[in-house]
Amino acid sequence: NAGVTQTPKFRVLKTGQSMTLLCAQDMNHEYMYWYRQDPGMGLRLIHYSVGEGTTAKGEVPDGYNVSRLKKQNFLLGLESAAPSQTSVYFCASSHVNGIHGYTFGSGTRLTVV
Amino acid sequence: AQSVTQLGSHVSVSEGALVLLRCNYSSSVPPYLFWYVQYPNQGLQLLLKYTTGATLVKGINGFEAEFKKSETSFHLTKPSAHMSDAAEYFCAVSENDYKLSFGAGTTVTVRA
Numbered sequence: 001n002a003g004v005t006q007t008p009k010f011r012v013l014k015t016g017q018s019m020t021l022l023c024a025q026d027m028n029h030e031y032m033y034w035y036r037q038d039p040g041m042g043l044r045l046i047h048y049s050v051g052e053g054t055t056a057k058g059e060v061p062d063g064y065n066v067s068r069l070k071k072q073n074f075l076l077g078l079e080s081a082a083p084s085q086t087s088v089y090f091c092a093s094s095h096v097n098g099i100h101g102y103t104f105g106s107g108t109r110l111t112v113v
Numbered sequence: 114a115q116s117v118t119q120l121g122s123h124v125s126v127s128e129g130a131l132v133l134l135r136c137n138y139s140s141s142v143p144p145y146l147f148w149y150v151q152y153p154n155q156g157l158q159l160l161l162k163y164t165t166g167a168t169l170v171k172g173i174n175g176f177e178a179e180f181k182k183s184e185t186s187f188h189l190t191k192p193s194a195h196m197s198d199a200a201e202y203f204c205a206v207s208e209n210d211y212k213l214s215f216g217a218g219t220t221v222t223v224r225a
Contacts, residue, residue, distance in 0.1 A: 106155055
């Protein structure tokens, strides 16, 4: 029972490079989310998805794109990385109504130099 | 719109002492309320939640929280701190849908 799996766990990028973070869940959750965590700011929602083939912007979407081609996967892309995107990224998933809260992945630590 | 305020970014307690983490929220509807814990280099783990019913909720590892509607608060407590409680704690609120808003977090240090 893996829950939510994020890959990679660590990555260093140069400014302007691109990359994709992968999130996979095996709980048949409808909703999936990408958050970034920065010191003193808690978790801020980047993008989310309410079902296969759907995506929506969260609180801080600029510089990021997402895709949900399969129900179990939610991809976060950085087209042209900037130092301001240095952060820890968390993926989460939930049932439709959120009453059970979220299940989180273990995070991806990204450094942009 | 919902928002969460956690009072105090750092709390230091002695082993065996009471742990009290404060959380206040604003919500236009009766909310769902959550506390999550994050250990170093790990993801967030659900400690406890309030949805409906009893306002005092018990969670894992001896933690509990009380929903006080009149004070719009959901403070987290543990009677006796253990070294293993050293972590960052996040309060979160949902307005009966799937979106969670998180507080900025409180880091707990436990002194021997």
